[in-house]
Amino acid sequence: MIPKYSPSAVKKLALEVLDVEHKALELSRKSIGAEFLKAVDVIAKTKGRVVILGIGKSGLIGRKIAATLASTGTPSFFVHPVEALHGDLGMITAGDVILAISFSGQTEEINRILPALERRKLTIISMTGHKASKLALMSDIHIPVYIEREACPYNLAPTASTTATLAIGDALALCLMKVKHFEKRDFATFHPGGSLGKLLTQQVKDLMRTGKNNPIVPLTATVQDTLFVMTKTGGVGATSVVDKNGKLAGYFTDGDLRRLLQQGADVLGKNITEVMTKKPHHLTDEMPAIEAAKKIHATHVDNLPVLDKTGKVVGIIDEKDLIEFLALLDKK
Numbered sequence: 001m002i003p004k005y006s007p008s009a010v011k012k013l014a015l016e017v018l019d020v021e022h023k024a025l026e027l028s029r030k031s032i033g034a035e036f037l038k039a040v041d042v043i044a045k046t047k048g049r050v051v052i053l054g055i056g057k058s059g060l061i062g063r064k065i066a067a068t069l070a071s072t073g074t075p076s077f078f079v080h081p082v083e084a085l086h087g088d089l090g091m092i093t094a095g096d097v098i099l100a101i102s103f104s105g106q107t108e109e110i111n112r113i114l115p116a117l118e119r120r121k122l123t124i125i126s127m128t129g130h131k132a133s134k135l136a137l138m139s140d141i142h143i144p145v146y147i148e149r150e151a152c153p154y155n156l157a158p159t160a161s162t163t164a165t166l167a168i169g170d171a172l173a174l175c176l177m178k179v180k181h182f183e184k185r186d187f188a189t190f191h192p193g194g195s196l197g198k199l200l201t202q203q204v205k206d207l208m209r210t211g212k213n214n215p216i217v218p219l220t221a222t223v224q225d226t227l228f229v230m231t232k233t234g235g236v237g238a239t240s241v242v243d244k245n246g247k248l249a250g251y252f253t254d255g256d257l258r259r260l261l262q263q264g265a266d267v268l269g270k271n272i273t274e275v276m277t278k279k280p281h282h283l284t285d286e287m288p289a290i291e292a293a294k295k296i297h298a299t300h301v302d303n304l305p306v307l308d309k310t311g312k313v314v315g316i317i318d319e320k321d322l323i324e325f326l327a328l329l330d331k332k
Contacts, residue, residue: 017159020151024160027146031168039099039125039141039172043074044179046123048095050076053084053110057158058101058165065099065169072173073182081109089116098124103145103161105133114138127165143168204292205285207322208306208315215239216313217272219249223260224268226252236318240305241276246312248305250276255302282307285314292317293325 043050050069054062062078069076079088092098098117100110105128114135117124126139129147136142145168151159176182208214215233217226219241230239230252241250252272260267260275267275281299283292283306296304296319306315 013153017151020149021160021163024147024164025167027148028164028167028171030146031144031164032171035141035143036168036172039143040175040179042123042125042141043097043172044176046095046097048075048093048097050074050099051092051096052076052078052099052101053081053113054078054101055081055107055109057162058103058107061162061166061169062099062101064166065101065173068170068173069176072177073180074173074176081107081113084113085109089113092117092120092122094120094122096122098122100124100126100135100139101128101165102126102133102135103129103158103165105130105135107135111135111138127168129161143172202289203285204283204287204289204306204317205315207289208283208285208317209236209321210315214313214316217241217252219243219271219273221272222268223252223257223270223272223275226272227257227268230254236303236316238303238316240313240316241272242313248280248282248307248311248313249273250278251280251282251305252276253302280305283317284308289322290325293322296322 050066052062052066054060059078059080066076066078077091079091084092100114102110105126111134114124118138123141124139125141125143126135127143127145128136129145130136131142131144136144145161145164147160147164149155150157150161212233213235215229215236215238217229217239221229221241226239226241230237233239237254239252240248241252243249250273252275256275256277257267281295281301281304283295283304285306285308292304296302296317301319303316303318305313306317308314
């Protein structure tokens with residue numbers, strides 16, 4: 001039989017758990033001291049990998065920290081201490097840095113490995129809640145984890161301690177990301193299947209409008225000819241003007257037309273060269289799409305012509321084609 005419970009009591013307990021873990025995060029600010037900075041420096045300078053050790057809940061947190069480090073530019077992997085005692089120590093090579101996680105600092109399986117790691121002159125960084133623990137004392141660098149108590153009503157189940165450890169691990173990974181100048185494009189390289197990766201690896205040529213959807217008129221066109229092409233082709237309200245070699249000579253938009261009509265001039269019979277924008281902004285087909293979005297955003301235009309390496313017009317791109325990229329810029 002499931003015992004009876006009061007919804008209000010459950011809600012009260014849930015809020016108490018969050019309060020305890022929130023306090024643990026506040027106390028984690030104390031962890032960002034000289035030892036934390038030393039750890040960042042050592043890992044940033046190493047030519048090896050960060051090898052993370054942990055058992056139980058600490059092991060699960062260690063796996064997540066290893067994944068975050070690896071995805072943000074710091075090669076890292078997790079090794080289970082028991083497996084390490086039975087051969088997986090061979091995965092650890094010269095130049096690697098060890099990050100051992102144990103809130104008690106007394107995890108036997110980890111402490112049994114330490115002498116072997118010390119003999120190989122590997123730098124050992126630990127994260128524990130006890131400065132006087134065996135793991136902390138045997139480490140070259142010790143990052144303390146501070147909590148008042150676990151969120152568990154019996155102060156037993158790892159809860160606040162794992163939350164604090166994870167947060168400190170995130171801080172370590174993202175500080176290394178900054179120190180190593182790991183940029184969005186690097187992130188995309190490490191996450192080619194993710195939405196951000198797809199965005200940041202696409203080029204203008206992957207998105208531009210070509211062929212029948214790319215409005216182009218020759219230098220001999222009239223404004224009336226140009227309007228016909230703009231209406232029929234592309235639907236972007238603009239057209240490129242090209243010379244006999246297909247190279248960009250000018251650009252004309254429906255905004256240009258409106259401004260001319262406001263002047264009261266009879267413009268339909270004019271040659272396009274009289275009213276087009278000469279030396280317009282443009283994009284190149286191999287430009288990263290995110291850079292194209294930046295240019296459209298900065299120049300406050302709706303669309304731009306796209307050129308190849310020879311200067312020929314090969315397409316046109318509209319802000320609607322870059323909406324995901326523009327949204328990404330707006331998040332900054």
